[in-house]
Amino acid sequence: MKKQLLISLLLVFAAFGLKAQSVADLDAKNGFGNDVFGKSISAYPGMVCISKQKSEYQLYTRPTDDLSYGGGKLKGIVYGFYNGQLREVILTIDGANNAAPVLKALTAAYGPGTPGHKPNSTLWQGQKVKMECVTDSPFGSFVFVGQTK
Template identity: 35%
Template sequence: MPQLHYKNLRQSMLRTFLFVFLIALTISVSAQSVADLDTKDGFRTYKFGMARKAIPNLKYGGIHPATKLPYYNKTDEKLSIGPYPLQSISYVFYKDRLHSVYLKVAASADNCQGVYDTLTRLYGESVNDEARWTHTWEGKKVFASFHKTILETAYIEFISLTMKKQIEADLEAKKRNAVNDM
């Protein structure tokens, strides 16, 4: 009789262990993180650093106010993220290489919340700055932010940290050259 009890206990413990292991495996497979932002390293099918000419159907849009760099819009762009409509998607370039992507969410509380929820599902929980209504995700290669306005519009930015460092290095070199020219 004691042997039977020991066998049942062992089977019960084994089942419990397997159950816990499978739960942990399921959570780790489905949990997303900011590392996924780095893995993507771009927006949709376009990678940061890729040549402007490699992205089809771009139309010059002007100088982007946040970056002071030229931006383009795709003439054949799907202006939505899933069921959530966007007003615009701007592709910003530095030295003709994709530097960042800016999205403007169509004005609606539901659209804003839906896009934010999508970002959270993709990249995990954000760092929240309540005072500025901004949520951020920062990887090693890509920075992303979601900023909601009082008018129920949201702005999303994806920025290549590699390209940002290139700009900073170029600006530093300009400063050194200016000093040397004195």
């Protein structure tokens, strides 16, 4: 009976072009949104450097970014570039009340995740990409997406 139900669900997914969401989808993107890890800073027009020091690691923002995600409001998005290539993306969530819809959207996109390393956090650990959503900490709520290597 369970096997028949599973086969039926797979057929429904196939018929509608749907697929189960998972960490593999995060790895397939190799980044977050339209931003791909390893791409040069020159591929991202409009970036503004916010780093105080000159080094191989620089932080940028993009003033044209949409500061909403999954029905939640973001305070900002910061992009970390190492030697001129995108390495990580950090979404700062605007208050705990906006964290729930952001977490819900991430779960819908990449599956349920696992308990993270920090309190009130959910972790998605892929082969190429790691993402952690922290919904309440002394530093606020945020999503960190970065390369695993």
